[in-house]
Amino acid sequence: MGASGPQAASGLMMAAIAMGLAAIVLSLWYRQPISVAWSTPGAALLAVSAAPAAGFSGAIGAFLFAGALTVLAGMWRPLGRLAAAIPTTLAQAMLGGVLLPLCIIPFQAAVEIPWQALPVILTWFIAGRVHRLLAVPAAVLAAALVVVLFSDGPSVRPDHLLAAPVWTTPTFSVPSMIGIGVPLFVVTMATQNIPGIAVMRSFGYAPVAGRLFSAVGGASILSAPFGAPATCLAAITAAMCSNEDSHPDRDQRYWSAVMAGVFYCLFGVFAVAITGFAAHADPMLMGALTGMALIGVMANATFAALEVPAEREAAILTFAITASGITVFGLGAAVWGLLAGGIAYGVTTRLRG
Secondary structure: OOOOHHHHHHHHHHHHHHHHHHHHHHHHHHOOOOOEEEOHHHHHHHHOOOOOOOOHHHHHHHHHHHHHHHHHHHHOHHHHHHHHHOOHHHHHHHHHHHHHHHHHHHHHHHHHOHHHHHHHHHHHHHHHHHOHHHHHHHHHHHHHHHHHHOOOHHHHOOOOOOOOOOOOOOOOOHHHHHHHHHHHHHHHHHHHHHHHHHHHHHOOOOOOHHHHHHHHHHHHHHHHHHOOOOEEEOOHHHHHHHOOOOOOOHHHOHHHHHHHHHHHHHHHHOHHHHHHHHOOOOHHHHHHHHHHHHHHHHHHHHHHHOOOHHHHHHHHHHHHHHHHOOOEOOEOHHHHHHHHHHHHHHHHHHHHO
16 A cells, blocks of 8 residues: 555554454453454455555545444444345455455465475465464464575564554545445455454354444544554454353453453554564565465355355356456456446346345
8 A cells, every 4th residue: 555664564553452452442341252353354455456546645544434434334224234235245255356366476476486485385284284273373484484594684673673653644535435445344344343243143242233333443543544454343353252262151251352452452562573574575475475374264255255056156256356456447346346246146136036
């Protein structure tokens, strides 16, 4: 999105602190394991979207618009119902299409920079065979080692360890709000916020969906001017904090979400060291690491997109157009993919009916 180094560090810092504070406050207030995250699908969407004409300030305007839509979805039931009415198959197809270009990069990197990319890919594969949850952390460690080995060792030491917030005045434009803000809102609602509520309910909790949507949307608005794209309810982490492994007493499991929030905040404080270290890596190496980390997410999204035979054609249309990366009238591929898939879905449903 065109952020400078300090702006990127600020964005990572505020994303982590926003999700951490939101998890702490909401979990303590409702005495439920309300897990909060940044929008990983939203970040993937941004990674393959063209930067707005106004640069990073235009992206900030789109982040604020997406946050405002989330608040409105929580307060105004028709918008919440509209977001929830988007077929899961189409939302997952859009996510899969967004992720496909990123998941191709590791294999391109294996050809262009084999001595850097292959250790990361092999580490991810081997560690994943030991335990699925070890794959990404092991790949991150492998990438860090590669950065140290392929660069001047002392040069990767950051000048500062602690991050500082950097304010960016937003610029609002219709193309960026529709082309970035709306897809960011849709993919975050469909793949994070709504599933997050569903996961909690599956474990016997009764979260107030509207208030939680508005709360995380408000956190997005407050953190967006400092570079954070979207704060949302977590789904996978919610399952971790809500099950019996968290605590035998279900009434005490909210402490897991609280402590996760504390560690998120600590992570955010040291964001400048993380982004500074990553800046010394070959961009293809970072792309390879990102792609390997998202392969599992893409596999799940693609499976969910094609799971319903009657909706498969609309889903694959959404997937293909989104993955194409086209931009028409200033609107990105995700918008056109969802629009085309939605039309195909509506026509197919009407003909079946």
